[in-house]
Amino acid sequence: MPEIRVVNFCKYFGKVKAVDNVSFDVKDGEFVALLGPSGCGKTTTLLTLAGIYKPTAGEIYFGDELVNDVPPKYRSVGMVFQNYALYPHMNIFENIAFPLRAKKLPRDEIEKRVKEVARKLMIDQLLDRRPSQISGGQQQRVALARALVKEPAILLFDEPLSNLDAKLRMLMRAEIKHLQSELGITSVYVTHDQAEAMTMASRIAVFSMGKLVQYGTPDDVYDRPKNMFVAAFIGNPPMNFLEGFTVVGDNQKLHARRGNIRVELPKEARNRLENAPRENLVLGIRPEHIKIHFKEKENTIPGLVYVLEPLGRDLIVNVKLEDTDEIVKIFAEPGVDFEEGQKVYMEPWVDKIHLFDPQTEETLL
Amino acid sequence: MEGVKKYQLTFFQRNSQKIAQVIIVLILILVTSPIILGYAWLILRSFSEDIVQGFIPTKLTLKNWRFLWQNIEGYPSIWKITMNTFLLALGVMVIEILITSMGGYALSRYEFPGRSSILRLILVLHAFPAISLMVAIFYVLWNLGLLNKLWGIILVKASLEIPWGTWVMKGFYDGIPWELEWAGLVDGYSRLQVWRKVILPIAKPGIAVTGIFAFLSGWSEFVFVNTFIFEQQTWTLSKYVKGIIGDFRFVDYGLLTAVGLFYVIPTIVFFFFVSKYMIKLTIGGVKG
Numbered sequence: 034m035p036e037i038r039v040v041n042f043c044k045y046f047g048k049v050k051a052v053d054n055v056s057f058d059v060k061d062g063e064f065v066a067l068l069g070p071s072g073c074g075k076t077t078t079l080l081t082l083a084g085i086y087k088p089t090a091g092e093i094y095f096g097d098e099l100v101n102d103v104p105p106k107y108r109s110v111g112m113v114f115q116n117y118a119l120y121p122h123m124n125i126f127e128n129i130a131f132p133l134r135a136k137k138l139p140r141d142e143i144e145k146r147v148k149e150v151a152r153k154l155m156i157d158q159l160l161d162r163r164p165s166q167i168s169g170g171q172q173q174r175v176a177l178a179r180a181l182v183k184e185p186a187i188l189l190f191d192e193p194l195s196n197l198d199a200k201l202r203m204l205m206r207a208e209i210k211h212l213q214s215e216l217g218i219t220s221v222y223v224t225h226d227q228a229e230a231m232t233m234a235s236r237i238a239v240f241s242m243g244k245l246v247q248y249g250t251p252d253d254v255y256d257r258p259k260n261m262f263v264a265a266f267i268g269n270p271p272m273n274f275l276e277g278f279t280v281v282g283d284n285q286k287l288h289a290r291r292g293n294i295r296v297e298l299p300k301e302a303r304n305r306l307e308n309a310p311r312e313n314l315v316l317g318i319r320p321e322h323i324k325i326h327f328k329e330k331e332n333t334i335p336g337l338v339y340v341l342e343p344l345g346r347d348l349i350v351n352v353k354l355e356d357t358d359e360i361v362k363i364f365a366e367p368g369v370d371f372e373e374g375q376k377v378y379m380e381p382w383v384d385k386i387h388l389f390d391p392q393t394e395e396t397l398l
Numbered sequence: 399m400e401g402v403k404k405y406q407l408t409f410f411q412r413n414s415q416k417i418a419q420v421i422i423v424l425i426l427i428l429v430t431s432p433i434i435l436g437y438a439w440l441i442l443r444s445f446s447e448d449i450v451q452g453f454i455p456t457k458l459t460l461k462n463w464r465f466l467w468q469n470i471e472g473y474p475s476i477w478k479i480t481m482n483t484f485l486l487a488l489g490v491m492v493i494e495i496l497i498t499s500m501g502g503y504a505l506s507r508y509e510f511p512g513r514s515s516i517l518r519l520i521l522v523l524h525a526f527p528a529i530s531l532m533v534a535i536f537y538v539l540w541n542l543g544l545l546n547k548l549w550g551i552i553l554v555k556a557s558l559e560i561p562w563g564t565w566v567m568k569g570f571y572d573g574i575p576w577e578l579e580w581a582g583l584v585d586g587y588s589r590l591q592v593w594r595k596v597i598l599p600i601a602k603p604g605i606a607v608t609g610i611f612a613f614l615s616g617w618s619e620f621v622f623v624n625t626f627i628f629e630q631q632t633w634t635l636s637k638y639v640k641g642i643i644g645d646f647r648f649v650d651y652g653l654l655t656a657v658g659l660f661y662v663i664p665t666i667v668f669f670f671f672v673s674k675y676m677i678k679l680t681i682g683g684v685k686g
Binding site for chain 1: 575582583585596599602
């Protein structure tokens with residue numbers, strides 16, 4: 034059954050390289066998210082999987098079959114669009130039945146299957162309404178029902194939740210994930226929301242400017258970002274970057290240093306940094322990987338509390354460095370009180386430190 | 399609330415919105431009064447023996463409407479003429495809808511060589527005064543054996559209306575989101591099927607508007623009928639009215655107003671359809 038393989042896929046519109054030499058694969062039953070900012074080529078990739086665009090170069094396989102030139106109707110693909118794309122002149126029943134009518138199924142079979150999927154998505158009381166008469170969340174369910182009713186081998190989602198309000202989005206996020214794992218349909222999900230990608234997908238493909246930057250599990254892209262783009266794009270608030278560090282070392286330990294600031298680097302850095310540049314590097318630390326001290330301590334970065342952002346469960350402390358005015362965001366431990374203007378010392382977790390080369394923006398650790 | 403200073407508003411400040419509205423309405427009445435008075439006169443005159451003082455009808459009568467149940471001397475039956483006019487209008491409408499609904503779609507959705515020059519040419523074509531083509535059209539119709547035939551007029555009229563209609567339809571198709579088309583393709587239909595089952599029904603208001611305008615332009619066509627039709631039996635209403643205004647006898651104003659009113663009725667009826675669709679120009683159902 035369908036394992037999707039995308040090999041050296043390129044799509045150009047005139048001179049614009051929308052997608053440039055992208056390769057990845059999706060295992061049978063897997064849920065993969067294509068993540069990136071708008072205009073990064075993720076939707077173009079999805080539409081090519083659907084068969085609406087043809088690749089300029091490269092190959093797309095469903096299982097063993099090369100599908101580059103196969104039109105959408107022969108692909109057994111279901112798709113959910115961002116604006117739902119419900120047919121405004123048909124009622125909900127006809128909308129959901131539309132893919133089945135294409136297959137010329139008998140009337141009672143169509144009715145049975147539409148009712149079944151409508152019941153599953155809890156829209157069975159809406160069947161004789163028009164799309165304009167139901168809410169955005171309900172339209173979303175109808176779009177999902179229409180994609181599912183023909184029992185496709187592959188499900189494609191194009192930012193399906195971005196038109197919903199925040200609360201509904203959280204609800205549908207879990208529901209789509211549950212539905213996907215229950216039905217086991219191979220799914221590709223396009224989103225610009227890193228939280229959606231992290232929570233739903235088994236693997237995330239991070240796109241930037243038409244290229245696939247990193248492809249891995251949510252833990253992979255979160256804990257081991259390949260470059261500064263991925264590090265900044267995934268995580269909320271994003272990773273803190275501090276510029277201009279030099280790697281210095283004695284026999285025991287390696288440190289990253291800038292002026293009076295000195296931060297300890299993990300042990301494995303010694304091997305990894307052997308052939309790497311050592312000067313003017315970017316230090317990356319996630320907000321939750323910093324411990325705040327009130328007394329001076331070795332291997333810490335001093336700063337003043339700039340502003341506090343309480344989130345109820347969490348507290349984000351913004352600390353301003355005295356020398357460069359850089360702001361560092363930190364998830365503070367619960368139960369500690371802070372005052373604005375207070376002097377603090379930030380200690381990064383040694384094994385959670387990232388180091389990037391500012392020229393290539395690639396990771397060095 | 400002692401010590402709170404009250405603002406004293408003048409009468410004009412308090413009623414500025416109302417006053418502005420009154421002024422606007424007065425201006426509109428003034429501007430439209432020639433048209434309104436014209437139609438009022440037309441209606442009053444057609445139902446009265448005579449008009450005195452320019453506006454006051456005397457003695458109600460249906461005499462002026464006698465053309466409905468008897469032939470006016472020297473003219474063919476009004477019903478035959480009305481049928482001709484209707485066929486002309488219908489023919490123009492059907493041909494125009496058939497071609498513009500497909501042409502507009504192609505221009506809206508497909509990239510093909512020459513597309514932008516076609517779009518530009520369409521506008522030029524529409525700006526072209528038809529009267530300057532008269533001699534050329536005469537030759538074409540003559541050679542096709544379509545002179546003095548309704549079919550000839552229908553083809554000429556439709557071909558002159560099609561550029562504009564195509565432009566209008568293109569506009570309607572442009573407003574339909576691509577996602578609907580993509581959804582149709584993914585749902586298992588071919589491009590042509592998607593056009594027929596999804597796009598066309600959504601473009602219905604556009605088709606209605608184009609069709610109604612085509613119908614009305616056919617209904618009110620005069621120049622080509624006057625030039626290319628020689629037999630009374632093939633006349634249309636515009637030519638009939640022209641005949642009554644007459645070259646060779648004194649004008650029967652009562653008859654003229656009644657026929658004129660009769661001629662305008664479909665236009666007025668259609669206007670209500672158009673206005674309904676004009677308001678519905680936006681496409682419903684797809685929340686952006």
